[in-house]
Amino acid sequence: MKKLVLTLFICVCLLFLLQAQEGNLIRIETRNHILVYGVTKGQQLQQVYLGEKLANTADYAKITGKKQEAYMPFGMENVFEPALRVTHADGNPSADLRYINSERHTIDANVTETMIQLKDPQYPFTTTLHVKAYYQEDVMEQWVEIVHQEKQLITLYNYASSMLHFNATNYWLTQFHGDWAKEMRMETAPLTAGIKVIDSKLGTRADEFEAPFFYLSLNTPSTENTGELIAGSIGWTGNFKFAFELDERHALRIISGINPFASEYQLNPSEVFKSPSFIFTYSNNGKGQASRNLHQWARKYSLLDGDQSRYTLLNNWESTFFSFNEAKLGQLMGDASKLGVDLFLLDDGWFGNKHPRNGDTAGLGDWQENKEKLPNGIGYLVKAAKEQQVKFGIWIEPEMVNPKSELYEKHPDWILKLPNREELLSRNQLILDLPNPQVQDFVFGVVDNLMQAHPGIAYIKWDCNRFMTGMFSPYLKKQQSHLYVDYTKALYAVFERVRAKYPHLPIMLCSGGGGRIDYGALKYFNEYWPSDNTDPLERVFIQWGYSQYLPAIASCNHITSWGKESLKFKTDVAMMGKMGYDLQIAHLSEQELLFSQQAVKTYKQISDIIWYGNLYRLVSPYEENRAVLMYVNNNQTKAILFNYTLHTRFDEVFTNVKLEGLDAHKNYSVKEINLYPGSQSACPENGKTYSGSYLMKVGLTVSDATPLSSSVFELEGME
């Protein structure tokens, strides 16, 4: 039986191999788009086509015009930004990549992996291009593997994951930039001749200024529902680079990968350099479709346990900061229980004895319970939480150290810092030398020791509160240019160990807000902290930004005391992702508490639509003084619509909002939910029933002009 299955599998693979290379073309397809490579007589691999599939497969062979080398190396004829630059063992600074062969593996009914081997005719130097195609989701992943058998080591200066070529009349780039507390500001501009670079040189907290996501719109600027574009990202938790080069023929190349800046990499014979994945989707129907493709892909293939459920929680950070004791925490756990959330999350400040963590100046690195604050230790807290019928979670920042810590005193050689220079502190802390295997053991041990001692811990928040400056790795000695790359590799090695032992332990990815959010890290994390800025007005924009790439299930949206908006507005904003609290529950009025308790219940009833449904962004806060979005479940029987009125002008008039993603032939009841106790819906359509066609063509009057007001609607398909 096994043999038969194996033979069948080989046949299917061969069939794919034949199909893939039919007519000297390598076709890599998803449901709606295709990437086609061709091989010239001189064995050069060229990109022939990328875009919407043509109706007739034979037409790809007819494509004329100057085709471009698929993965352009430096040193021979290419005078543009290269994908690859290498100096061979004998000092020759050029590479020539010629096609050797290609093969395709069918991973399952939805996923194929195509490998195209390229080799330098004069050197035992091989670069293999990999393309994984996710058929249903319309997503592709590209990476390279570089290996050589030269006599000595070679040096890689450029080692992109992907190079893609475009020939459009015009190009618009949408990028996401920001800083602490102002993450994911979206900006679109036309590309002009030359090179536009979006990159990071920040190392640990790589995405603080630029996020590793972009849209490239072709020919015309794209909207939510119109326009041709690709949405791209890199799965690398470290320095990244996207270079968009528009040349003299108006052709555009996108070169994506690790940022090679200050990172030349020496490769020993037989050692494989594997680049991270560049992930992209193509859409002919604007950004909304691209986001939905990526959300579906991320839930299934990138985000850890993307199809599972999540915990609602109460965090103590903003209500106590570093100042708490067992009694206070006991009271907060009681509040979590009263509120009805699943879990209580203890934040920073629970550790350090010789140098207690009573502020951000000391204790980081000393992961033992502070005896004064917690005389009975974590075990007591886990038990106390259980008694309150909530789960218990805990904050760590295991890659970092305060100079005022026992860890610093014991292991000064475990820390990244320049010789002969003053230590460059940020938030009073330094970064551990993670490439050092002993440090990796230590960092893994922070999680493992906690979990071994307290298996009842149900959640971890993994923080990272500074980026790299003035770095030198005592462990890497003379190979300092490997630091940025090896740090990230070491981080992944630690994450792998954590996940091998605790595969489903929920862990939040945090970096002083959203300083480290990428598809590479999210393989190991269940959710992320978008920003320390929880003012709901700001959050509408920040969450809007992340929603372009990441599914709502992963976005930890907390209701806090930031911002003067009403509790109702804050709650409605938090509900559009994974809702949580970081609020003094004891300070809520009776009405506020009642509203919040009901909100938690309501959220639990509707969260599956938000978590696993399809997102339709209906009105952008960048275009109007409001934001409206909705989630529709897969069989179009249920939808949740969120409507936020932002700051309005005098006599602001809002038009009807046309819904999307519904079944035109189905009837839906419209019900405003999450109303504040005692208030009534002001929406004239509330309580009525409309066809999907009506809702999508005529729409609803969901918004009123009251600044900073909001509403949530539930739509239910009628039998």
Ligand code: GLA
């Ligand atoms: C970072 C996080 C916050 C909080 C603090 C604790 O800033 O983003 O949520 O955990 O660290 O020091």
